[in-house]
Amino acid sequence: MVSDFLDAPRVVERLRHGPAGPYVDDFAAWLSAAGYKRTAARGLIRGLERFAHWARRKGLDLGKLDVDTVVRYHKYLATIGRRKHRCGKQTEDVTASRRFLSFLRKRGDVPVCRRRSDCSESKWLEQFRQWMLKHRGVGMATLAAYTRVVEALIRALGETPEAYRANDIRTFVLEQTQRHGISKASQVVTATRMYLRFLAATKKGPNLVSSVPRIPSWKLSSLRPVLAAADIDKMIAACDDRTDTPLRDRAIILLGSRLGLRAGDIAALTLGDLDWGEACLKVSGKSLREDWLPIPQDVGEAIVDYLERERTSVADEHVFVKAVAPHGAMSSALVSSVVRRAMERAGIEGIPSRGVHVLRHSAATGMLRAGATLHQIGLVLRHKSIETTYHYAKVDLDLLQMVARPWPELSEATLC
Numbered sequence: 001m002v003s004d005f006l007d008a009p010r011v012v013e014r015l016r017h018g019p020a021g022p023y024v025d026d027f028a029a030w031l032s033a034a035g036y037k038r039t040a041a042r043g044l045i046r047g048l049e050r051f052a053h054w055a056r057r058k059g060l061d062l063g064k065l066d067v068d069t070v071v072r073y074h075k076y077l078a079t080i081g082r083r084k085h086r087c088g089k090q091t092e093d094v095t096a097s098r099r100f101l102s103f104l105r106k107r108g109d110v111p112v113c114r115r116r117s118d119c120s121e122s123k124w125l126e127q128f129r130q131w132m133l134k135h136r137g138v139g140m141a142t143l144a145a146y147t148r149v150v151e152a153l154i155r156a157l158g159e160t161p162e163a164y165r166a167n168d169i170r171t172f173v174l175e176q177t178q179r180h181g182i183s184k185a186s187q188v189v190t191a192t193r194m195y196l197r198f199l200a201a202t203k204k205g206p207n208l209v210s211s212v213p214r215i216p217s218w219k220l221s222s223l224r225p226v227l228a229a230a231d232i233d234k235m236i237a238a239c240d241d242r243t244d245t246p247l248r249d250r251a252i253i254l255l256g257s258r259l260g261l262r263a264g265d266i267a268a269l270t271l272g273d274l275d276w277g278e279a280c281l282k283v284s285g286k287s288l289r290e291d292w293l294p295i296p297q298d299v300g301e302a303i304v305d306y307l308e309r310e311r312t313s314v315a316d317e318h319v320f321v322k323a324v325a326p327h328g329a330m331s332s333a334l335v336s337s338v339v340r341r342a343m344e345r346a347g348i349e350g351i352p353s354r355g356v357h358v359l360r361h362s363a364a365t366g367m368l369r370a371g372a373t374l375h376q377i378g379l380v381l382r383h384k385s386i387e388t389t390y391h392y393a394k395v396d397l398d399l400l401q402m403v404a405r406p407w408p409e410l411s412e413a414t415l416c
Helices: 009-017 021-033 040-057 067-079 092-107 117-120 123-136 140-157 166-177 180-201 229-237 246-260 263-268 297-309 332-346 356-369 374-381 386-394 399-404
Strands: 279-283 290-294
Touching: 009 021, 009 246, 021 040, 021 092, 021 386, 040 067, 040 092, 067 092, 092 399, 123 140, 140 180, 140 246, 140 279, 229 246, 229 263, 229 332, 229 356, 246 297, 246 356, 263 332, 263 356, 332 356, 332 399, 374 386
Parallel strands: none
Antiparallel strands: 279 290
């Protein structure tokens, strides 16, 4: 109820009889459930009132907003100097409009669309996404990247898949890849193949998968960035009073460095995935796979410490939740930022990759140096193919130097 956050009865009555009236009490209850403190929630409620008055002046229905409307409001705030404070922080008006849109989405009043144009997107694109989730089990981040490529393909080639030709596919791929590096270009190729495979499997278009050109690259040519055991210990020690969530950060780093979990695995971990009786946890990774991994002693203790002493009391099944409102599950990007900030606090430099994946590579390297076979490493990392694990056959540079043949010395006669 809005009266829980505002003391003045006249202000409460004004809000309830104003343009935000039909929503203000439910919005206040939503803010309270999301963990907002009284002062922060009061500012957002007042921000909603100003947003509602702007929407009424523009003749807009407050209950049928979209991202475009919110963007328009932010531009208006910029013209009157209310988009940011002098310190550079966004105003409560900006945050209130975004939170209100999230509130409407949670209630189901408005669809979850990035832009209004997304609500009328190609029917093939939505079917492709559903097919990828059902039959390929891709993560949401991967699916979002593929979606951008497929959107561009549909814009370029049209809404009639049966009219696609091999030359058109090759032209599209070459145009999309020529301005990117190998990594991004490979993503374009893979997304295009997946879409064409979807069209062929569902009999909506010809099988043109073989027409997609390959990106030339040397197989297993790169070395995975890894951290030494001492550096990981420094990161764990850096989870101290310099951060508001030392126990959460420590548990995340241990999960990445001991079990090689991906950022998405850690973010998706729920309380139901922890089997304390058997000392194992369930990981629902790529390709709809579910695997059970043993919980090492230090990892289990770290998770228990976080759950008992630091985790915010919130009705969310995810193990790791955000420490600030709105409370809820952490995203993969936020999990990776925990690792990045820990590396910065520990003073670790010279590592190009600064996310959870560097801990995954370090876990594999540690297992290899401890005598584990590539097959065993692949089981822990849940690799679908042993070829993926082959990357770790060359990470122990000291051991490779012992078996590498010396560079031949050429005599002067040979040089002549």
